[in-house]
Amino acid sequence: MADLSALRYAKTHEWSLLDGDVVTVGITQYAVDQLTDVTHLQLPKVGKSVTAAEPCGEIESVKAVFDLYAPVTGTIVEVNPTVEKDPSIINADPYGKGWMFKICLAEGANLDHLMNLEAYQQQIASEGH
Amino acid sequence: MNNQQSTELLFELSKPGRRCHRLPACDVPETRPVSDLLPANHLAATSPSLPEVAEIDLIRHFNNLSTRNMCIDTNFYPLGSCTMKYNPKRHERWATSPGFANLHPLQEDDTCQGMLELLYEMQQYLCEISGLHAVSLQPAAGAQGELTALFVAAAYFRDIGQNQRKRVLIPDSAHGTNPASAALAGFEAIKIKSDTQGLVDLEDLKKHLDDRLAVFMITNPNTLGLFERQIQTITDLIHAYGGLVYLDGANMNAILGITRPGDFGADMQHYNVHKTFTGPHGGGGPGSGPITVRQHLAPYLPTPIVVREGDRYRLDYNRPKSIGRVRSFFGNVGILFRGYCYIRTLGPDGLKAVSENAVLNANYLLARLKHAYEIPHGDRCMHEFVASARLLRREKKISAMEICKRLLDFGYHAPTVYFPLVVPEALMIEPTETESKETLDAFADTLLKIREEPAEFLQKAPHTLSISRPDEVKAAKEPILRWKPAVG
Amino acid sequence: MAYLLNTADDQREMLARIGVQSIEELFAPIPASIRLNRLLDIPPALTEIELSARIQELAGRNQSTSEAVCFLGGGAYDHFIPAVVDAIVSRSEYYTAYTPYQAEASQGSLQAFYEYQTLICQLTDMEVSNASLYEGGSAVAEAALMALNIREGRREILVAESVHPEYRQVLATYMANLGVTIVTLPTPDGFLDPDTVTKAISDRTVGVIVQHPNFFGFLEEPEAVTQIAQKHGALSIISFDPISMGLLKRPGQYGADIAVAEGQCLGTPLGYGGPYLGIMACREEYVRKIPGRLVGETTDRNGKRCWVLTLQTREQHIRREKATSNICTNQGLFALRAAVYLTALGPQGLRETAELCLRKAHYAADQLTQLPGVRLQYQRPFFKEFTLSLPVNVEVLLVRLREQGYFAGLPVGRWYGPQLSQALTLAVTEKRTKAEIDGLAKAVEHQLAQAMPVMR
Structure with a gap:
């Protein structure tokens, strides 16, 4: 189990983990629960420039399709080939093997606009009615 | 009785050498081999690997499979928004008569005056019913009608030099086809909120009114089965800002002869002929989605339309400002034909009675269910209403899906579920006018009974059909979309 | 009223259960200002017997492909339906x-x-x-x-x-x-x-x-x-x-x-x-x-x-x-x-149907191109449909042929303009017989013979 307090969270339910200037991105357990079984992913290609809070891919369940938002601004440097082939890994291990892509931060970009665990948990609580 | 015989896939029934249809011997001289008539590089080495079955295999196969369908002729089908009503048998007889069924779409107008007269009259009726002035019968389905109307709007704004109008405003309770049509016509779709009563939030609408406004799309009555009381205020506002009002006519069956879109400010609308009137829906199609528009939009309608000159009818292709075409040939004539017959059978009193009884039936069902099921938007409706299983799910772990699946066991088709999106655990119920009080009572009794059944039992429903709860995740993850012969 | 089931008694009971006096009350959300306070201006209701007569009458004013010999194609074809x-x-x-x-x-x-x-x-x-x-x-x-x-x-x-x-x-x-x-x-x-x-x-x-x-x-x-x-x-x-x-x-x-x-x-x-x-x-x-x-x-x-x-x-x-x-x-x-x-035809039936179309179309083309001034518009191989160039304006020719019971083809100049005003596209399906094709060729020959002196 990943250390959830080490992660930063977007209000669109992506988590981010900073290591040097590379950010690993996945979606949270809450998002997985809302989606139910993930059936298909469309991830950005390596080399693509992405902008914080803008769509960069799609995630699908049987009856719904959602945008994946880039949590930070930068360039895609790696995509998880295993989850593209078997998206159920995201259901099984969203914070571990279910990571989706890595972004190399653009110059001047950072994670300051993202939430910490506590703030994210508050957001979920308010969404959950 | 369990009809299993010959229900394997056609390809599994196939046996080399079996035949059904046979062709006569060639009666023209076969002086040259096929390879002389067609160049070798164009010829396939073998015929396609179609299945080979005998006539009785084919008939048993499809007849036995048909018993695994629910349909309007065998079951009550309260599928909200889809308006599944009775399809009169007389229509099938008339539509298949050679004088209509065997007309070629490109034969000369002089040779199909009867067909053109019928279509001309249909054009007149649709204009009168909507209170609008011009019509195109061409669109093949409601969604294509929407798209056609938005093409018309785009052409109109281009023509009057207002290209900056690129925004289409759509209430959040709308059918998904609305934003899809807007996007494909080159517009930007913008969502307008509903208020707590499920109607358009006027304050939110006003925030989006400026000279970028092109079209406001509204379903009225809306998908919650509610009539927009402020429709006149809304359409006046849209017109004041230079926009056009599009009426999604999916729910016209509630207001026939009572009020007309043209009279409450709509500039364009589509009909779903099978919903407003009647037409067999064939397991998902055909439909037919004619559109009517106000006079100033008439020049942009697709080509051709039927015009009358004295006592002759002809197709008019000379329409220089037309958007062109959205399909080949005239339109889904077979469905228009059935709609025409429905209108002629009912007449003006009958059409009004259709809406009155559709609304009466829906309200009666609502009244019978409201004590057992949460109805979030009040205790009156038009032709349909939306119940919610939100509380049932919270309290008893019974979701809308469970209720739906269990209804199938009792021989009722399920309501529309999980739409509109603004209601959680939505069950959208539309009885239509062609059902009796007895049917509605029996259906209501069943829904009341299901509510009391244990959740674990419901989660495994249906219990009596040939299959139960197909694995949709598996189907989507590793799609198998055709049969393939076993290898080796 | 056709297709409506509720009797007056039913309606009364239903209204009582809803808790309203009349059906009209159910339409209260629709403001009076936008009501249609008259009946729709459409013809009065017809029974099945009456409408059947009307439909027959309209059908009688159509000349369908079952009352003519059809060589029309252009995306819609007169193939046999088992x-x-x-x-x-x-x-x-x-x-x-x-x-x-x-x-x-x-x-x-x-x-x-x-x-x-x-x-x-x-x-x-x-x-x-x-x-x-x-x-x-x-x-x-x-x-x-x-x-x-x-x-x-x-x-x-x-x-x-x-x-x-x-x-x-x-x-x-x-x-x-x-x-x-x-x-x-x-x-x-x-x-x-x-x-x-x-x-x-x-x-x-x-x-x-x-x-x-x-x-x-x-x-x-x-x-x-x-x-x-x-x-x-x-x-x-x-x-x-x-x-x-x-x-x-x-x-x-x-x-x-x-x-x-x-x-x-x-x-x-x-x-x-x-x-x-x-x-x-x-x-x-x-x-x-x-x-x-x-x-x-x-x-x-x-x-x-x-x-x-x-x-x-x-x-x-x-x-x-x-x-x-x-x-x-x-x-x-x-x-x-x-x-x-497709299942009724099977691989063999589809092949035979295609071959019949091919042979009959070529037979028709052969017969028609033997007439003076008639040739294939383009020297290209074809399957069941082909375009001829005729020595006359085809619109007039088609009217004459129609009077003799032939839907003889499509005047494609209508879509392609004057350079193809003498072009005619014919489709020949497996349903057309040698006699029908010969009949068409004869009728065209007769019309050309009549028209040619005038044209020249």
Whole structure:
């Protein structure tokens, strides 16, 4: 189990983990629960420039399709080939093997606009009615 | 009785050498081999690997499979928004008569005056019913009608030099086809909120009114089965800002002869002929989605339309400002034909009675269910209403899906579920006018009974059909979309 | 009142239960200011007997293809429909069912659509078929939208002038607001010369659209065009004639990316143009980009094989403003017709039907080109349809032939302008007999003999 307090969270339910200037991105357990079984992913290609809070891919369940938002601004440097082939890994291990892509931060970009665990948990609580 | 015989896939029934249809011997001289008539590089080495079955295999196969369908002729089908009503048998007889069924779409107008007269009259009726002035019968389905109307709007704004109008405003309770049509016509779709009563939030609408406004799309009555009381205020506002009002006519069956879109400010609308009137829906199609528009939009309608000159009818292709075409040939004539017959059978009193009884039936069902099921938007409706299983799910772990699946066991088709999106655990119920009080009572009794059944039992429903709860995740993850012969 | 069931007593009881005095009260949300305070101005109701007479009267003012000898084609053909097709589709379990959203209550339709998809794959040698589109013209436009979605960023479509003019019109209408350029490639020799494609294609080209056999009936070079398209990263989109698959190479065999067709010829009556059947098939790699419904095989909770609508997230009711296609309904009943038709024919029957069309069309062409001044408009091979050049204005000729009971063909100059005002396109199906063809040739000969002195 990943250390959830080490992660930063977007209000669109992506988590981010900073290591040097590379950010690993996945979606949270809450998002997985809302989606139910993930059936298909469309991830950005390596080399693509992405902008914080803008769509960069799609995630699908049987009856719904959602945008994946880039949590930070930068360039895609790696995509998880295993989850593209078997998206159920995201259901099984969203914070571990279910990571989706890595972004190399653009110059001047950072994670300051993202939430910490506590703030994210508050957001979920308010969404959950 | 369990009809299993010959229900394997056609390809599994196939046996080399079996035949059904046979062709006569060639009666023209076969002086040259096929390879002389067609160049070798164009010829396939073998015929396609179609299945080979005998006539009785084919008939048993499809007849036995048909018993695994629910349909309007065998079951009550309260599928909200889809308006599944009775399809009169007389229509099938008339539509298949050679004088209509065997007309070629490109034969000369002089040779199909009867067909053109019928279509001309249909054009007149649709204009009168909507209170609008011009019509195109061409669109093949409601969604294509929407798209056609938005093409018309785009052409109109281009023509009057207002290209900056690129925004289409759509209430959040709308059918998904609305934003899809807007996007494909080159517009930007913008969502307008509903208020707590499920109607358009006027304050939110006003925030989006400026000279970028092109079209406001509204379903009225809306998908919650509610009539927009402020429709006149809304359409006046849209017109004041230079926009056009599009009426999604999916729910016209509630207001026939009572009020007309043209009279409450709509500039364009589509009909779903099978919903407003009647037409067999064939397991998902055909439909037919004619559109009517106000006079100033008439020049942009697709080509051709039927015009009358004295006592002759002809197709008019000379329409220089037309958007062109959205399909080949005239339109889904077979469905228009059935709609025409429905209108002629009912007449003006009958059409009004259709809406009155559709609304009466829906309200009666609502009244019978409201004590057992949460109805979030009040205790009156038009032709349909939306119940919610939100509380049932919270309290008893019974979701809308469970209720739906269990209804199938009792021989009722399920309501529309999980739409509109603004209601959680939505069950959208539309009885239509062609059902009796007895049917509605029996259906209501069943829904009341299901509510009391244990959740674990419901989660495994249906219990009596040939299959139960197909694995949709598996189907989507590793799609198998055709049969393939076993290898080796 | 026809089809309405509630009696006056029923209505009273129902109103009481609702808690209102009258039906009128239920319409209270509709303001008085917008009410229609009169009856609709449409004719009074007719009983079945009366309307039956009216319909008969209207039918009597039509001269259908069953009362004439039909050589009309142009996308709709007078092929024979075996009785099994009507017997099966007239079962109301099929024709009065809705979209199979509840899989458990729709296994009949779902299995039939899955069989249809498989049959279309077999017919075309393509890997994926959807459960049908509206008809042949919008199928071309949908194929173009699909290509734009697959090759994002490219915004130019090449289309042969020999593609059905109405299909090209539909394409233009669909593309008009999307910033897409349509380049129509001329076909002065009655087909699209692959060199013309080579000269026109660029890295902006998203797809090349060819109809084979084309609107004039002549064969194209789809294989060469496909190779050129793909060499430039564009998609090859082929509109084919399903009946021709009994003889001609199939789109999948020459590597087409998307194959579309008008499926009317597979067991659907002419019906004055619709409802028809739009066929679309593609390569496996584009499965998530194909528009329209798809039926997939799966298992139920007891492990039993069954069928469901699948990959629904492609569909516009879920994608909403992100949709890349407008298609909502399919043509389920006509897909069923095609499935029954193709199975009734089987590989042998399809081959024989195609060969009869081919031979009779060539016999007709041979007979007619023996007449003075009559020749093939283009020197190209053809299948069941061909275009003649006549020494007279064909519009006048057609009126005379019609009086003698022949729908002799299409005056294609109507679509292509004065340079083809003497061109006539004839379609010859397996239903036409030698006697009918000889009769037509004789009638044309007679008319030419009468007209020629005047013309000269």
